[in-house]
Amino acid sequence: MAEHRSMQRRALLDAARSLLAEGGTEALTFPALAERTGLARSSVYEYFRSRAAVVEALCASDFPVWAAEVEAAMEAAPTPEAQIEAYVRTQLALVGDRRHRAVVAISAGELDAGAREKIRAAHGGLVAMVVAALQSLGHDEPRLTAMLLQGVVDAAVRRIELGAAEPPERIVTAAVRMVLHGVSR
Structure with missing residues (x-):
């Protein structure tokens, strides 16, 4: 049974x-x-019991697998800059993956506070992966920088998912450029 x-x-x-x-x-x-x-x-x-419970179960199941893929890509990268690029590229490569849809669905806002907190904690673990690379680059506030870097990734995800005029690879390239070089040319 x-x-x-x-x-x-x-x-x-x-x-x-x-x-x-x-x-x-x-x-x-x-x-x-x-x-x-x-x-x-x-x-x-x-x-x-609800759609939110389905989404929570998907996130509990799929987020660790997704995070492991990001972590593996970062570990394979030889320099802190390459680790950051791998962090961005791997997340954006997962946009078309069915598992990613479940993780993105958390933004629908219908999860209860406990579920949102679990997902925030898991997301914090993803952001924590890039902190060491930022420390290696000498950032004064690596945790804050990592959170802002993730904001760029999240914006790129939304742009790709909306079917923006730009092809996805162009969005990925722009996101990588932004996190590695800011707005400098």
């Missing part, structure tokens, strides 16, 4: 990833989850 519940939960999370990837947060509904998994709508509520 426990194995069956685990399989059903995984199927619901996979369906949620697909729905988010195809139509954003608006597409993530319990009727759509039920249809995708062949479950009755009432059965979906046995696994998740």
Whole structure:
């Protein structure tokens, strides 16, 4: 019985990833989850009490994998500058990934305070990865700089997801340039 519940939960999370990837947060509904998994709508509520609970479960499942990819890319980079570039490029490369849609869905604002705090803490762990590289570069306030750097990444993510006029690679290049060189030419 426990194995069956685990399989059903995984199927619901996979369906949620697909729905988010195809139509954003608006597409993530319990009727759509039920249809995708062949479950009755009432059965979906046995696994998740709300859409926010689905998003929280996706983030708990997918964020660590996503963060590990960023960390691995940074560890493979030979210099602090290359680590920062890897930090930016890897996150932006994940924009099209189904797992990324779940992580971005947290901005929908329908999570309760406890869930938001868990996700903020996980996000803080991602930002903490770049602090050491910034310290190596001699930044006076590496934590603050890391938070601002992440703001550039977040803005680039939104630009890519909105289907901006610029091609994604141009947005990525501009974001990397911004975090490494500021507004200097």
